[in-house]
Amino acid sequence: MEDAITIYVEQENGERVPVEAPTDMGLSVMEILKASEYDIPAICGGMAICATCHVEVLESGELPEPSDDEAFMLESLPHATENSRLSCQLRIGPALEGLVVRLKPEA
Template sequence: MTDATEVRVYVEEAPGQRREIEAPTDMSLSLMEVLKASGYDIQATCGGMALCATCHVEVLAGPALDEPGDEEMYMLETLPVLSPGSRLSCQIRITPRLDGLVVRLMPII
């Protein structure tokens, strides 16, 4: 059970297979940073500046997120594979309302 300073984020690694990650809400981390710290192979070439799209994830379920900003939308539009839930994980800040978020890492093509 997480406390008020942590949320649970789930990564779908295969259909029906989800890994739970606990993420602190009091460190101003991005989802990309939490995923990298949890051992996921995310290139994050631009360091979280929404300039490379190598941290592309698909949001599958969970709380509604804020709409993507202009920079994020521009990068998403350059991707060859896009889904309605596509987001850049570097642009998703870990906050208490993200508890229960489910994402899948998208391949870099």
């Protein structure tokens, strides 16, 4: 696919599944994961107010800093790590080429 990047979703067994994502549609990582049939509830629809799209970033290039809203939501999660992000707040673009994430549980 032209104008696309590949991100990877690490499974529980360590396998990394590639997911192709178009860079020209303004989509978020959450939207790509949902379209790829990953179990991402995304109850708030990408507003950074529910944290049901929580992922742990295992490998990445330069990610943008979390917004205040995202940082607040991440601070409220008991299982968040320093590499936690809300996938709804990560916009697909060339800088995310090779991003590796692991889906995090809701509770």
